[in-house]
Amino acid sequence: MPVDVILLVLFGALLHATWNAIVKAGSDKSLDAALISAGGAVSALPFLAFLPLPQTAAWPFIGASAVLQFAYFQLVAAAYRTGDIGLVYPLMRGCAPLLIAATSGVILHESLSAGALAGIMTISAGVLTLALEARAGSGRAVIFSLANACVIASYTYVDGIGARLSGNAVSYTLWMSLLPPVLLFAWATFRRGAFAVTKHIRHNWWRGLIGGAGSIASYGLALWAMTKAPVATVAALRETAILFALVISVTVFKEKASIWRYAAGVVIAIGGLVLKLA
Template sequence: MIDLPVFALILFAASLHASWNAFLKGSGDTLLSTTLVMGGAALIAIVALPFLPVPARASWPYLAASALLQVGYLGLLVRVYRTIDMSLAYPLMRGCAPLVVALVSRFWLGEALPALAWLGVATICAGILTMALWARASLRPAGLTAALANAGIIAAYTLIDGTGARLSGTPTAYTLWLSLLTGLAMIAWAMRSRGAAASAYIRRNWPIGLLGGLGTIVSYSIALWAMTMAPIAMVAALRETSILFATAISAFVLRERVGPPRIAAAAIIACGAMLMRLA
């Protein structure tokens, strides 16, 4: 069982993650908002990294691979939020990933899960299927494909970062280096595709970018630290209680038509994550 303080911190990280995704979805320009947040995280990393130890050399290949995957994830995230409501896209992306993490970590890392944890995996799967069945009439194939592809990327970078953070000896510095590499890549992408518009947007909204960047760093630092304390699959599943936060934000802040079926499906997915906590 995951210790209660670790459990509480992961829930806090989950709420932060759902909040910054809601900002991206509701911003009106997902690419520039994503760049703003990641650029803010990169700036914070530049200031903080001189005061932290350098991650162990063994973690560097994991750091490089994760940075590439993170850029791909953010690119797909922009596409997903342009085509699907957050109340549907977020659970599909975040709910599918723990299934892959649990299966792969069993064979790659040798982290066997107890029976109750596998029950949690099955429950998460049931929630995802419930949501997909209820929403099948409104799903756009391109958006659905992007959401499911992003679930695979999330699973990949979760496993890579969980291993890399353990090898680094300093999960916080590992997270900051990842934020720096990802943020610089996103800024380069935005400048090339949007030019002056991107520069103007960042100048107008840089305080929001710093706040969002701080939230991103804190959220992922907690998750990676937790992965050094508990099995990666269990932390990844528990972190996806962010689905409940995302569903609530979608309904009350973004004013999406969530409806009882999506609420029920999100609750099932979250229950599956909670079973992972109890395993």
């Protein structure tokens, strides 16, 4: 994988860990997740006029992605309501590349080198070690996290293929971001009422803009990278966001990190190096 692709995927991983921390820190995680999705759409709007429309073949994937993104944000909020970030984030992000690596040969007909496969397995081992080390969290948190790993693997496939068919990965990403917040806020309004939703937006809109811009930029970088390198390899390298999440948990949330968390971080870094050399 080229160095410039690796660096941009790593920057996207930092952005991803940051917006997840914003959701975890929020008082209403469901509405904060919806706000971040909306912030991504708002960030996308100014650029749409300057980009070509995605090719016709990509639009069914944009529609499917919207449904999967709706499920993703719902499960993110549910997982963070019931579990510690040290448990939830590694499980969600660590299991997804394993699922993709195990099935990409059948679904995408991509062949991975032995080195790339070793890097994927090393990164996944590191993030799963972090999850096993974390003691906070309930059985429900584990269920939500594993379910979301399946959703992540699903939308990675959908968007990886859709971005390739679209002719322009950036355009695909921006158009893909518009529908999920509509679904999320429609559902929130149905469940919570317009007054509660409006009140939360009025007091927390800035969280959505900051987190949303980071979210759309992070995913856009990943989709662009998927047009330059195998989907499974990019998906695994993106999971180095765990390292950034660990730093955020210690410096911002003041969570205590054991030696096992740091050891797992080293394993993840080694996995990234293996991917670079593959």
